[in-house]
Amino acid sequence: MNTFFNILIDGLAYGMVLFVIAVGLSVTLGLMRFVNLSHGAFAMVGGYCAAWLTREMQWSFWLAVPLAIATTALLGAVLESLVLRHLYRRKELDQVLFTIGLSFVLIAATNAIAGPQVQLIVLPPLLAGSVDLGFRTLPAQRLLVIGAGLAVAAAAAWTVTKTRFGIWLRAAVDHSGTASTLGIPIRTVQCASFAAGAALAGFGGILGAELMPLEPYYALKYLVLVLVVVAVGGMGSIAGSLAAAVLLGTIETASRYLASDWGSLFFFVAMAVLLAWRPNGLLSGLAKR
Amino acid sequence: MTTHYAPSAAEAITQVPTSSKSVAAEAPHCAPAWRAPFIVLVTGVIACAIFPDQLGLIARIFIAGLFVLSLDLVVGVAGLATLGHAALFGLGAYAAGIFALHVHADPLLGLAVGILIGAIAALASGAFLLRYQGFTFLMLTVAVSQIVLNLVQKARDWTGGDDGLSGYAMAPLLGRFAFDLEGKVAAVYALVVLVVLLYMAQRLVHSPFGLAVRGIHENRARMAALGTPVFRRLWLLYTVAGALAGAAGALSAQVNAVVGTDSLSFALSAEALVMLILGGAGQLTGALVGATVFTLLHHTAASINPYHWLFVVGGLLMLVVLIPPVKAWAWMRRCAGGAR
Amino acid sequence: MNRDALPDTLLDVQALDKRFGGLHVTRNVSFHLRAGDRLALIGPNGAGKTTLVNQISGVLEPSAGEIWLRGENVTRTSQAGRVRAGLARTFQITTLAPHFPVQRQIELALFEREGLTGRLWRSMDSYPALQAEAQEILARFGLQAHAATPTEDLAYGEQRLIEMALALALRPKVLLLDEPMAGVPKGDGARLLAALDALPRDLAVLIIEHDMDLVFRFATRIVVLAEGAVLADGSPEEIRRDPRVRAAYLGV
Numbered sequence: 001m002n003t004f005f006n007i008l009i010d011g012l013a014y015g016m017v018l019f020v021i022a023v024g025l026s027v028t029l030g031l032m033r034f035v036n037l038s039h040g041a042f043a044m045v046g047g048y049c050a051a052w053l054t055r056e057m058q059w060s061f062w063l064a065v066p067l068a069i070a071t072t073a074l075l076g077a078v079l080e081s082l083v084l085r086h087l088y089r090r091k092e093l094d095q096v097l098f099t100i101g102l103s104f105v106l107i108a109a110t111n112a113i114a115g116p117q118v119q120l121i122v123l124p125p126l127l128a129g130s131v132d133l134g135f136r137t138l139p140a141q142r143l144l145v146i147g148a149g150l151a152v153a154a155a156a157a158w159t160v161t162k163t164r165f166g167i168w169l170r171a172a173v174d175h176s177g178t179a180s181t182l183g184i185p186i187r188t189v190q191c192a193s194f195a196a197g198a199a200l201a202g203f204g205g206i207l208g209a210e211l212m213p214l215e216p217y218y219a220l221k222y223l224v225l226v227l228v229v230v231a232v233g234g235m236g237s238i239a240g241s242l243a244a245a246v247l248l249g250t251i252e253t254a255s256r257y258l259a260s261d262w263g264s265l266f267f268f269v270a271m272a273v274l275l276a277w278r279p280n281g282l283l284s285g286l287a288k289r
Numbered sequence: 290m291t292t293h294y295a296p297s298a299a300e301a302i303t304q305v306p307t308s309s310k311s312v313a314a315e316a317p318h319c320a321p322a323w324r325a326p327f328i329v330l331v332t333g334v335i336a337c338a339i340f341p342d343q344l345g346l347i348a349r350i351f352i353a354g355l356f357v358l359s360l361d362l363v364v365g366v367a368g369l370a371t372l373g374h375a376a377l378f379g380l381g382a383y384a385a386g387i388f389a390l391h392v393h394a395d396p397l398l399g400l401a402v403g404i405l406i407g408a409i410a411a412l413a414s415g416a417f418l419l420r421y422q423g424f425t426f427l428m429l430t431v432a433v434s435q436i437v438l439n440l441v442q443k444a445r446d447w448t449g450g451d452d453g454l455s456g457y458a459m460a461p462l463l464g465r466f467a468f469d470l471e472g473k474v475a476a477v478y479a480l481v482v483l484v485v486l487l488y489m490a491q492r493l494v495h496s497p498f499g500l501a502v503r504g505i506h507e508n509r510a511r512m513a514a515l516g517t518p519v520f521r522r523l524w525l526l527y528t529v530a531g532a533l534a535g536a537a538g539a540l541s542a543q544v545n546a547v548v549g550t551d552s553l554s555f556a557l558s559a560e561a562l563v564m565l566i567l568g569g570a571g572q573l574t575g576a577l578v579g580a581t582v583f584t585l586l587h588h589t590a591a592s593i594n595p596y597h598w599l600f601v602v603g604g605l606l607m608l609v610v611l612i613p614p615v616k617a618w619a620w621m622r623r624c625a626g627g628a629r
Numbered sequence: 630m631n632r633d634a635l636p637d638t639l640l641d642v643q644a645l646d647k648r649f650g651g652l653h654v655t656r657n658v659s660f661h662l663r664a665g666d667r668l669a670l671i672g673p674n675g676a677g678k679t680t681l682v683n684q685i686s687g688v689l690e691p692s693a694g695e696i697w698l699r700g701e702n703v704t705r706t707s708q709a710g711r712v713r714a715g716l717a718r719t720f721q722i723t724t725l726a727p728h729f730p731v732q733r734q735i736e737l738a739l740f741e742r743e744g745l746t747g748r749l750w751r752s753m754d755s756y757p758a759l760q761a762e763a764q765e766i767l768a769r770f771g772l773q774a775h776a777a778t779p780t781e782d783l784a785y786g787e788q789r790l791i792e793m794a795l796a797l798a799l800r801p802k803v804l805l806l807d808e809p810m811a812g813v814p815k816g817d818g819a820r821l822l823a824a825l826d827a828l829p830r831d832l833a834v835l836i837i838e839h840d841m842d843l844v845f846r847f848a849t850r851i852v853v854l855a856e857g858a859v860l861a862d863g864s865p866e867e868i869r870r871d872p873r874v875r876a877a878y879l880g881v
Contacts, residue, residue, distance in 0.1 A: 029424075035424070087610075090610070092370060092423065092424070093364070093370050093566075094610045096370070097562070097563070097566050097606050097609075097610050098606065098607050098610040098611070100559065100563070100603075100606060101602070101603040101604065101605070101606025101607040101610070102603065102607060103603070104599040104600070104602055104603025104606070105599070105600060105603035105604060105607070106603075107596070107599050107603075108596045108597060108598075108599040108600040108603065109600075111596040112596065116596070216596065224431060224435075224555060227428060227431070228428065228431070228432070231424060231425065231428035235424070261443060262439060262443055263438075263439040263442055263443065264435060264439055265436060265439035265440065265443070268431075268432045268435040268436045268439065269432075269436060271428075271432050272429060272432040272433065272436065275425060275428060275429055275432070276417070276420075276421070276429065279421055279425045316730075316732055316760070316764070316776050316777060317730040317732055317733050317776070317777050318754060319752060319753065319754050322752065492749070492750055492752070493749050493750075495752045495753060495754075496748055496749050496750060496751060496752060496753060497737075497740040497745045497746045497748050497751075497753050497756075498746055498747060498748055498749045499749075499753070500733065500736070500737055500740065500746070500753050501737065501740065501741065501746035503726070503729075504726050504729070504737050507726035507727060507728060507729065508724055508725060508726045508727070510688075510720070510724050511720075511724045511725060511726060511795075512741075513687075513688075513708040513709065514686070514708065514712070514717070514718055514720070514724065514795075514796075515712065515737065515738050515741045515742075515795065515799065516708070516709045516712030516713055516741050516742070516799065517709060517741055517746060518707075518709045519709070522746065522747075525747075525749075529749075
């Protein structure tokens with residue numbers, strides 16, 4: 001029973017990290033049909049910023065994290081408007097290869113600046129301990145991750161359904177040609193969404209720093225997992241990404257606990273089955289979207 | 290009742306202003322299939338002669354070239370972007386290694402086993418994968434190859450798991466040429482296999498089948514409207530590509546006398562894709578150029594600092610993508626199926 | 630076997646029905662084509678004409694109803710199977726292999742017709758009879774000067790000609806033309822019109838068109854489609870006089 005609960009909590013936390021990193025990529029893919037394989041680098045940059053601010057600059061965690069996220073957002077916006085948007089019209093393969101090349105360069109740059117060692121984020125005492133829920137005690141860090149993931153999901157859902165930006169976003173995803181003739185500032189929507197996705201990825205990198213250690217190869221190492229979540233959840237579907245991330249994260253955690261010599265086999269089998277069953281995304285059968 | 294398709298109706302249609310009424314302008318024509326393999330053979334022999342102390346590296350280039358060639362069939366000719374091709378390479382490698390270790394150490398038999406296993410793996414996975422397209426297909430190729438990797442890691446008793454498969458020694462090639470320490474036999478062996486398979490790939494690509502597969506790449510809807518059984522054609526092509534990848538894997542296992550799980554890795558699939566794009570996809574010869582350039586660059590740069598190497602490759606990739614691929618399409622206009 | 634089809638019925642569409650979720654795009658459509666028929670399918674935009682053609686050619690599967698081609702039930706047959714059974718179509722949006730030289734594109738159609746695309750060894754250049762036929766087809770359409778030109782470099786009107794040439798190269802018994810003149814300015818359409826006039830006499834042709842001059846000049850029968858259902862089916866004269874048709878086009 002203890003193991004079951006641990007699997008649940010760890011799996012949920014892992015899934016939330018994957019979700020927070022993946023949701024930006026999913027929206028970008030759905031919105032701009034742009035396959036951005038440098039997305040993992042944003043998660044890495046966010047984590048590195050937070051690590052540097054908390055360790056070298058001795059900033060408080062609660063101040064460092066927002067700044068790290070903002071920095072990542074800025075980097076995303078700059079990259080998008082200067083470089084990446086020129087690739088929107090290119091073939092998928094071209095986008096894949098360009099962004100892989102970009103990832104390589106960012107990995108090399110990260111190593112040149114910060115060296116190859118793993119970066120640690122200094123957690124505040126509040127998060128380093130455990131929280132007593134009455135029937136169980138949980139590591140506070142896990143609680144933060146799960147809570148943050150749910151908050152991101154809620155905020156994303158609210159933005160998309162209740163705000164003007166969200167309406168613009170959905171119109172642009174469904175029909176960018178028509179949307180722009182209606183006066184929706186497509187470029188702004190694209191750049192802002194991309195920056196938001198990058199910011200969330202950075203946030204995810206910070207949240208997941210324990211599970212996914214921050215070192216220069218991070219940008220590509222965990223990219224496959226993120227892509228899997230996006231593919232299974234369906235491009236452009238926030239709810240789908242959440243469902244896919246939690247489901248797959250739990251399966252991976254369970255297999256690590258119960259069948260570790262099978263490696264990630266069950267994760268990828270589950271992924272293949274889910275994707276083959278629902279190629280357009282887990283929830284594509286339900287929503288009219 | 291037969292429908293009458295008489296050319297007599299021609300007059301009515303040609304009574305319109307055209308620039309010239311001459312007989313058909315320069316018709317498209319393919320280069321002979323043996324030309325590129327011949328050039329590769331000559332170049333390879335010269336390279337081996339000029340650099341006798343680099344034969345290990347040269348053999349690696351030949352093997353990489355064969356692997357990227359097989360990827361070119363799938364990506365460049367058929368238009369199926371895959372990140373799981375290493376699975377076919379690795380399975381061929383493990384098959385050849387296990388065969389040498391447990392059954393018979395004859396290289397040519399092992400090569401045949403590698404080819405067979407590569408083909409079977411492609412046949413089996415293709416039956417599932419080819420029902421999908423685009424991003425879904427891409428992700429499923431990743432899934433399949435990761436599943437294969439994990440299964441191989443689990444089957445320690447056969448494959449050695451993470452430690453790799455080793456402890457087998459190859460018998461002399463054709464009963465006479467033992468694999469020597471300098472790598473002469475290995476290099477020539479790899480070159481000959483590459484040249485022979487390149488020739489077969491050229492013929493494939495110049496055939497009506499190759500034309501149809503390119504047609505599927507360029508416009509699937511058009512091919513379906515022409516009556517092409519699209520799935521069957523792609524399946525056959527994928528199987529042939531699997532055979533070639535298996536051959537490359539077998540060569541690798543035999544020349545290096547060891548097989549590791551990196552032969553099944555995502556990194557290898559991605560690397561092969563990079564090599565292909567660097568050299569130019571769709572022409573078969575581009576695959577060889579890309580493999581050569583990449584391997585040589587990697588060999589020189591990696592010794593300096595593995596991270597700086599990433600600067601070079603990353604920069605090159607971005608450059609190659611940004612410069613429009615004029616060369617490839619100009620070539621295609623000559624033949625739509627053949628090589629220069 | 631078809632219930633009440635006449636012996637030379639080549640295409641028999643029976644009670645075809647198609648829904649996309651809540652959208653009812655084809656409502657109980659029935660008609661048939663005999664050898665030599667020139668049937669024009671007309672109707673307002675959104676009436677479901679291309680959807681209907683897509684179901685007949687096998688791109689879409691109908692929700693209900695049957696399609697019989699030359700005495701065979703092809704409702705569940707693949708596109709490729711229907712082509713082999715004698716059906717060919719053109720697309721409203723030009724659908725060509727963009728980088729293929731024009732002659733190669735035609736040759737590919739011929740290879741497919743002769744069942745040669747399963748051959749892996751002989752070069753595509755070693756079939757002189759098919760190459761000659763491809764050149765002859767190009768000459769028939771006045772495109773022989775463009776044999777080596779990539780299809781994407783052709784003028785739009787010439788691309789539309791290739792669309793038709795490809796369908797005819799397959800030697801079909803039933804031909805579906807989806808707006809062959811679409812996007813071609815009135816003046817440039819001479820060659821296309823000539824090609825339409827030169828279609829083999831006993832070929833059964835279904836043509837979707839908006840140009841009424843062309844329709845009345847070319848068609849022996851007209852089916853009017855509105856909101857997915859057959860509004861009227863008859864000779865050009867009957868259709869011209871039919872008040873419901875006028876109402877569908879001009880009214881509401």
